[in-house]
Amino acid sequence: MTAASRTPWRRRPIIELILAAIYRALYSPRQLFERMTIFWTDHFNIHIFSDLAFLLKPTDDREVVRAHAMGSFPELLSASAHSPAMLSYLTNDSNVKGAPNENYARELMELHTLGADNGYTENDVKEVARCFTGWAYQGLRAGSSVGRFSFNAGQHDNGEKRVLGRTIAAGGGVSDGERVLEILAGHPNTARFIAEKLLRYFWRYEPRPSAISKVANVYMSTGGDLRAMLRSVLHKSRVGSAKPKLKRPLHLMVSAMRALSAELENPRYLIEQLLITGHLPFDWPPPNGYPDSEGYWSGLVLPRWNFASTLPRRERSGIRTDISLLDPAHSVARLVDTMDAVLFNGTMSAETATELTRFLESGNVNKPRIRDAIGLAVGSPQFQQY
Amino acid sequence: MSDHDCKGCKEYEGLTRRNFVGLTAGLAAAVAVPGWLPRVVYAASESSSRDVIVSIFLRGGADALTLCPPHGEAAYYDLRPGLAIARPDSSAAANARAIDLDGFFGLPQAMRGLKDAFEDGYLAICHATGVKNSSRSHFDAMRFMEVGQGGAPASLQTGWLGRHLQATAPSLKDGILRAVGIGFGLQRTLVGAPQALPIADLANFGLAGPSGSRTRRQDALAEMYAAFDDPLKSSAATTFRTIDVLKKIGFAGYRPSGGAVYPEDEFGYSLRSAAALIRAEVGVEAVAIDLGGWDTHDFQGPVDGHMAYLMESLANGLGAFYRDLFAANCRRFVAVTMSEFGRVAFENGSAGTDHGTGGLMMALGGAVRGGQVLGSWPGLEREQLVDRQDLEVTTDYRDVLWEILDQRLQSPSAKQVFLDGGYRPQAVGLI
Numbered sequence: 001m002t003a004a005s006r007t008p009w010r011r012r013p014i015i016e017l018i019l020a021a022i023y024r025a026l027y028s029p030r031q032l033f034e035r036m037t038i039f040w041t042d043h044f045n046i047h048i049f050s051d052l053a054f055l056l057k058p059t060d061d062r063e064v065v066r067a068h069a070m071g072s073f074p075e076l077l078s079a080s081a082h083s084p085a086m087l088s089y090l091t092n093d094s095n096v097k098g099a100p101n102e103n104y105a106r107e108l109m110e111l112h113t114l115g116a117d118n119g120y121t122e123n124d125v126k127e128v129a130r131c132f133t134g135w136a137y138q139g140l141r142a143g144s145s146v147g148r149f150s151f152n153a154g155q156h157d158n159g160e161k162r163v164l165g166r167t168i169a170a171g172g173g174v175s176d177g178e179r180v181l182e183i184l185a186g187h188p189n190t191a192r193f194i195a196e197k198l199l200r201y202f203w204r205y206e207p208r209p210s211a212i213s214k215v216a217n218v219y220m221s222t223g224g225d226l227r228a229m230l231r232s233v234l235h236k237s238r239v240g241s242a243k244p245k246l247k248r249p250l251h252l253m254v255s256a257m258r259a260l261s262a263e264l265e266n267p268r269y270l271i272e273q274l275l276i277t278g279h280l281p282f283d284w285p286p287p288n289g290y291p292d293s294e295g296y297w298s299g300l301v302l303p304r305w306n307f308a309s310t311l312p313r314r315e316r317s318g319i320r321t322d323i324s325l326l327d328p329a330h331s332v333a334r335l336v337d338t339m340d341a342v343l344f345n346g347t348m349s350a351e352t353a354t355e356l357t358r359f360l361e362s363g364n365v366n367k368p369r370i371r372d373a374i375g376l377a378v379g380s381p382q383f384q385q386y
Numbered sequence: 387m388s389d390h391d392c393k394g395c396k397e398y399e400g401l402t403r404r405n406f407v408g409l410t411a412g413l414a415a416a417v418a419v420p421g422w423l424p425r426v427v428y429a430a431s432e433s434s435s436r437d438v439i440v441s442i443f444l445r446g447g448a449d450a451l452t453l454c455p456p457h458g459e460a461a462y463y464d465l466r467p468g469l470a471i472a473r474p475d476s477s478a479a480a481n482a483r484a485i486d487l488d489g490f491f492g493l494p495q496a497m498r499g500l501k502d503a504f505e506d507g508y509l510a511i512c513h514a515t516g517v518k519n520s521s522r523s524h525f526d527a528m529r530f531m532e533v534g535q536g537g538a539p540a541s542l543q544t545g546w547l548g549r550h551l552q553a554t555a556p557s558l559k560d561g562i563l564r565a566v567g568i569g570f571g572l573q574r575t576l577v578g579a580p581q582a583l584p585i586a587d588l589a590n591f592g593l594a595g596p597s598g599s600r601t602r603r604q605d606a607l608a609e610m611y612a613a614f615d616d617p618l619k620s621s622a623a624t625t626f627r628t629i630d631v632l633k634k635i636g637f638a639g640y641r642p643s644g645g646a647v648y649p650e651d652e653f654g655y656s657l658r659s660a661a662a663l664i665r666a667e668v669g670v671e672a673v674a675i676d677l678g679g680w681d682t683h684d685f686q687g688p689v690d691g692h693m694a695y696l697m698e699s700l701a702n703g704l705g706a707f708y709r710d711l712f713a714a715n716c717r718r719f720v721a722v723t724m725s726e727f728g729r730v731a732f733e734n735g736s737a738g739t740d741h742g743t744g745g746l747m748m749a750l751g752g753a754v755r756g757g758q759v760l761g762s763w764p765g766l767e768r769e770q771l772v773d774r775q776d777l778e779v780t781t782d783y784r785d786v787l788w789e790i791l792d793q794r795l796q797s798p799s800a801k802q803v804f805l806d807g808g809y810r811p812q813a814v815g816l817i
Contacts, residue, residue, distance in 0.1 A: 275570040285574075298618055299583075306595075309594050355609050376610075379607060381618045381622075
């Protein structure tokens with residue numbers, strides 16, 4: 001969408017939410033927590049430019065994603081199901097008796113809990129949709145409770161339902177949907193689905209089945225305690241056997257800026273780069289969230305290089321980086337060592353070191369050349385991975 | 387596009403297809419094909435006689451009743467007392483009077499840049515088109531039209547043009563780039579296309595930073611990536627070749643033919659770049675361009691205000707594009723415009739119009755049966771309006787697109803492009 005179609009009164013909360021996400025990614029001392037909020041923002045994706053999301057998503061971000069990012073999955077799932085932003089985005093608020101809307105029911109099982117085609121039938125989708133009939137949120141006339149969850153009993157289908165082989169008795173009202181959430185949150189396929197996704201996010205693209213089982217067991221034995229799961233996911237035995245993953249664009253930019261103690265003086269350039277690379281927070285239209293796959297993100301390398309070479313140039317990037325450790329008076333070997341320590345945590349590859357050395361030695365070592373070298377280091381294939 | 391009648395193109399900047407074949411030989415890596423998309427088997431043989439399609443999206447919901455006013459319809463003037471484009475023979479100021487096209491429809495003066503193309507018979511307008519059963523939400527309606535669906539719910543992720551390119555063999559066997567989306571981020575229309583790149587500025591597709599060190603920096607990156615693993619390795623190689631190809635075209639020094647003058651605005655610049663790209667014959671088969679700002683809720687200004695300015699940009703840009711490519715004898719192209727919806731038939735209290743239904747599409751190109759306003763006109767009397775307020779959609783927008791894809795782009799089947807078993811294309815008479 002062009003800027004013009006994003007009318008100004010909509011744009012303000014959107015920009016504020018996006019900037020908040022960026023500033024937290026850059027400056028929050030709780031890095032694991034922020035990584036988890038990005039994970040759940042994708043998992044329970046809500047496109048900020050859809051319908052009323054510009055009004056509703058900021059609350060969802062605060063009261064669903066951030067409130068439960070390191071809490072319990074069943075509570076997170078329940079908060080999301082009751083969230084007006086989700087009710088609106090997946091049109092569960094127009095799911096009514098006699099004319100059920102299956103949108104939320106389908107994505108709830110496919111994307112939020114069990115995983116695609118993983119233990120539910122088309123009939124389950126229809127039955128789950130019936131369970132959620134009447135779920136809505138307070139409109140503008142509701143005074144101080146505007147934008148809060150509401151249940152419209154008159155629009156609820158009160159008949160008996162059968163979900164994943166279990167009977168939900170007639171007359172349950174709002175508890176029908178809550179019962180569905182309990183069934184799904186307690187399902188072993190949900191445990192495996194969330195376990196696999198967390199392992200893929202933090203560890204490697206193709207986690208081993210034995211690792212998935214281990215983390216899924218933690219989910220089942222703790223009732224979906226996310227901290228306990230993370231302890232298992234990030235266990236030192238696993239971190240040691242991690243395979244390199246491609247940083248997504250936001251991750252690339254934030255990791256480079258954090259490494260260089262950067263200060264975001266003007267966010268304009270960064271926002272533009274996130275648009276160019278297709279990774280602006282909250283700007284993914286379909287409900288599945290930004291992909292966590294190498295194939296999707298590896299096609300566009302030029303914007304990565306251009307971000308890297310522009311980043312140390314404050315007048316262009318609006319970003320002040322601290323490169324005081326890189327003194328032009330130092331030897332080339334020392335400069336490369338410093339970049340290794342600052343950007344690669346001492347793991348710079350021989351190829352990267354060779355090329356940086358050759359580049360620095362190709363002329364007088366001055367500040368502009370050092371900035372160029374930082375651009376090459378951040379643009380190097382090694383820095384694209386984590 | 388190897389053997390087509392684009393003779394003028396070949397002389398352009400001494401650039402021939404052979405240069406590019408040599409430059410890009412042996413390179414087959416797809417660029418930016420999202421991994422989560424369903425894999426499609428690409429057609430096997432190359433083909434050479436297709437039109438290049440330029441898909442232009444007017445974002446915001448362009449008002450069809452201003453773009454092509456039905457000056458022969460009395461109700462139009464009742465519905466739009468303050469906004470209607472005056473009849474060609476009225477006593478209104480000259481810049482407020484429609485240019486007559488066929489005795490019933492006209493063009494506003496702001497669109498006079500397209501008068502020649504229409505009268506020469508290469509521009510056709512299809513009125514009352516759009517998505518049947520669409521939505522009044524910009525987001526949803528754009529999505530329907532870009533993914534190529536008939537209406538709610540939008541379940542597709544790839545674009546209609548992306549799927550067309552998936553289903554057809556490249557027109558240039560070793561071409562590096564099949565589609566370009568001009569802008570930040572690929573237009574949804576093109577998502578799923580093999581070898582498609584979003585490029586904000588074709589003239590500046592290259593490494594940023596100081597020019598003095600550019601070659602050295604590019605060499606260092608090339609070395610590092612060549613020693614690395616796929617997919618980053620091949621992605622970098624493709625990027626370097628694309629930089630070379632686009633650099634050779636020399637967009638900055640491009641001289642349009644036929645005395646064509648592109649407007650000095652973003653849309654004119656994009657079309658000028660697209661013309662240079664098409665004439666360079668580097669295998670680009672599709673270009674997507676956006677022109678935003680059509681959400682005219684207030685102070686629409688069809689004669690000398692906001693919308694007039696936008697229409698001038700549109701018409702002068704396309705008019706220059708037509709003049710340029712035709713003068714270069716480069717007629718194998720078709721440009722098509724669309725917008726997510728039209729606007730309510732009557733004006734609102736803020737001298738503007740709200741989100742409506744029926745819109746309008748235009749097609750410009752060497753094979754277009756132009757000089758006519760097509761489509762079945764639903765009328766503007768109250769009982770003829772949808773919900774008593776909107777111009778009815780009488781032509782499915784996919785019919786227009788399909789006629790172009792089928793007749794000029796050798797698309798295999800409407801079913802493969804639109805993935806809708808229930809959709810039966812109807813002839814529009816455009817090609």
